[in-house]
Amino acid sequence: MRIDIITLFPKMFGGPLTESMISRAQKRDLVKIKIHQLRDWAINRRGQVDDKPYGGGAGMILRVDVVFKALTGLKFLSQKISNIQYPISNKIQNSKTKKLTKLKANEAKPYVILPTPSGTKFDQAMARKLAKKKHLVFLCPHYEGYDKRIESIVSEKISIGDYVLTGGELPVAVMVDAVVRLVPGVINKESLKEESFSRKDERPFVSTIEYPQYTRPEIFEMKIRGKKIKKTVPAVLLSGNHKEIEKWRERQ
Ligand code: 6GU
Secondary structure, X not given: OEEEEEEOOHHHHHHHHHOHHHHHHHHOOOOEEEEEEHHHHOOOOOOOOEEOOOOOOOOOEEOHHHHHHHHHHHHHHHHHHOOOOOOOOOXXXXXXXXXXXXXXXXXXXXXXXXXXXXXXXXXXHHHHHHHOOOEEEEEOOOOOEEOHHHHHHOOEEXXXXXXXXXXXXXXXXXXXXXXXXXXXXXXXXXXXXXXHHOOOOXXXXXXXXXXXXXXXXXXXXXEEOOEEEEEEOOHHHHOOOHHHHHHHHHHO
């Protein structure tokens, strides 16, 4: 999978994409993530990407022509950087066998996502859908808003919840994390197994945290406001009786 992120604040992705599992996934070439500075497609040398709203009002609005240039420029870049091709026809040539194969509609072009609070709510089913794509492009709007016409050049608008954030960077980091962990090979199959059993309409946390887990120490004692509190591990987990343990977990 290839992911391109277009943003005015590349540094905001420093932590989320360069640590832990998402970093490992990139090192293992399971996913290629590239961050692009939107100002590279600015309308002038001052790096202007936004403008005053027509009809008046506060704030600056992200320009549609800048975004269009970024998206078309990116498709060209992607052809050069990775082996993903965007042929004029709906066929793609395998770089090894040289055989032409017909592309499915969703493989023929990148899937462009615009994070915005007015978008469709992101959930586990949406993460599964996006994890099947070959190429995702996230376009992060910032400041006060964006030109409405930008919506006509993206594939989907997505929100991560009913609250307002200052920009699309944090939502994109959240979505990329949820999607990349579903890419085959990123995390081990066992961890995903419970999830694949879960029904599509089930709330994701129900399926990912199946039963309570414990590790050492067996007895944990603490003092809170002078009161001694002892926390133990359920006896069944220490019993060594695998049948009983399974039954207990099932119940939980
Ligand atoms: Cl995708 N963007 C912004 N700015 N705020 C949000 C959001 C997105 N999702 C929830 N709040």
